[in-house]
Amino acid sequence: MAMSQRPCSRISCADPAVATLTYVYADSMAVLGPLSDTPEPHCYDLCRRHADRTSAPQGWQIIRHRVFSERPTHNNPGFTGESRVTRPG
Numbered sequence: 001m002a003m004s005q006r007p008c009s010r011i012s013c014a015d016p017a018v019a020t021l022t023y024v025y026a027d028s029m030a031v032l033g034p035l036s037d038t039p040e041p042h043c044y045d046l047c048r049r050h051a052d053r054t055s056a057p058q059g060w061q062i063i064r065h066r067v068f069s070e071r072p073t074h075n076n077p078g079f080t081g082e083s084r085v086t087r088p089g
């Protein structure tokens with residue numbers, strides 16, 4: 001269990017971060033993946049809501065890891081009641 005939960009990096013958002021957005025400048029790619037253990041440069045921690053809504057800048061592509069819809073996290077009561085399910089393929 002991670003004790004050092006970080007907040008969302010968006011201004012005026014106090015939700016806990018659940019994902020890390022990494023900008024890969026060399027490839028013009030934004031990668032949205034699981035929350036990283038250690039904060040890194042060019043990485044932004046996002047809460048679930050902001051991770052859902054984030055989009056890549058113009059001319060960039062965004063890669064979303066399927067970290068949110070794989071399975072519900074039962075030890076995270078705030079996120080139960082998930083109704084939006086994306087299925088692979």
Ligand SMILES: [Zn+2]
Pocket residue numbers: 008009010013014015046047048049050
């Ligand atoms: Zn947020």
